[in-house]
Amino acid sequence: MGAIGPIGQGKEPRMKELAVWAFAAGLCALAAVRAAGGEVLYNGIALPEQWPPKYDRAPNEPMPVPYLANPPAVIPIDVGRQLFVDDFLVQETTLKRVFHRVEYCPGNPLVRPDQPWETKNRGWFAAPFSGGAWFDPQDGLFKMWYCGGYLATVCYATSRDGIRWEKPKLEFQPGTNFLFAPGLDPKNPRHDTTLVWLDGDAKDPKERFKYFATESDGKGWQLVMRVSADGLRWSEPVASSRIGGDRTTVFYNPFRKVWVISERINWGGRARAYTEDSDPRAAVAKAPTARVNWVSGEKDDPRNPNKQWSGLAPQLYNLDATPYESLMLGLFVIWQGPNNADCGRLSIQKRNEVLLGYSRDGFHWSRPDRTRFLEVNETEGAWNMGNVQSVGGGCLVVGDRLFFYFSGRAKPKGQWDADAATGLAFLRRDGFASMDADERGGTLTTRPVSFKGRHLFVNVACPKGELRVEVLGPDGKPIAPFTVESCVPLACDKTLAAVSWKGAADISALSGKPVRFRFHLKGGGLYAFWVSPDARGASHGYVAAGGPGFSGQTDTVGRLAAP
Structure with a gap:
């Protein structure tokens, strides 16, 4: 996506009139929604009274936002932290939005099928099929729940640093990291997808960990829920229902405090349905x-680069989601073929790859970048030559x-859909997108915002450039x-940098007032900004699956988090 056009010369009075008009119109619309009983979110978004909404649209068309x-x-x-992944916060800018790619861990795969019980049931497998990867602040461990053996068992691994894993x-x-074999038919236990969620909002400590899976009862698939105090000892099913789709997952939206079923359905091909409840x-x-009906593969999604399969329309194989800072981050697994029969006949893996989406209301997804985020590697002998999948918890x-964390599958040695291992990719914190300026510089002005904090922070990379900020009134x-x-210029590359002005200790004088921030940037990229109640820079946003230094699911410590 390119830059949004700057204000033209001599148009400032007109822009002020439009801003006042838009402000008044927005207040009227918000009042109307509130009067109709719609929910107003933490970010000012007003939901319609009918929720979740229903749309009459073709499944391959982009979702309205x-x-x-x-x-x-x-x-x-x-x-x-307020991210620049879309134009929600941007009123006008001359900066250019740039989406960024991951770096892969050179030690990949980090978890591989190297134990006898990971070679059971038709193929080698040591990877989450969603599963879960979390940091548990109670004992300071990275924890992973993954499938051991081809859709055979739930296994458990731990790590001190997130890179070196132990089983x-x-x-x-005894003698294994095997937890249990999911399935509702004791004579033939079978399952497909599993997902483990570390629930920071759990009222009952015995349910701190929640497990959701599609398990077979011998007649079809059921969505099953189990609970655990420690993630090791799991209950019998506490809830279940019959569903039609095997690759069904669940996530928690803490902004609205609802659990969401991301159910596989057939809607123009593989797609997702939405169900929510507190x-x-x-x-x-x-x-x-x-x-x-919720989301599906869309016409703007990538197609298989192999000419033999490029005619196949992309489908949505799975959608995992996680709360990150001020929004929900969606991991869209896009299927690009071939179909299962051809994979089995040719002994190859289907091409699934992870793309990203962003939601500020938990239902509607903005997907401005259709570049593959976690991609297959078709190099001969690669461990991730196909079927790349996201992991529960997101990041x-x-x-x-x-x-x-993500899973990938090698060229099959036996069962075509097996031979799976687990890898790791890195991204700068908040590094999904930046608003960039060259050495000549540019500006970005936010829409009117309000806050209760005292200190402005940014995530910025401009070691040879400069960032200054000013605050505008109505x-x-x-x-x-x-x-x-008066702004003290920043020339740094930091994911947490304080902005200050000469003559002011902080910006508490502006608390509760509608203002706009204007960022003046030269030679660098701006990733995020936020206003913190304390000088440590705590964002009080969500940290997805956690991390070292965080005591819970939100950032309450700022720069005190472990490096």
């Missing part, structure tokens, strides 16, 4: 009757980087002393 078409008049920014010997099957048991139970915050004029001239 109402809050981008009609953003709030004033956007509260008290929750989390502890547990009590359940009670995970209720969400599981009502999925067959309360679901609505972890580790110092200045995000850790994305009339579009700088508010002294928060002017560009």
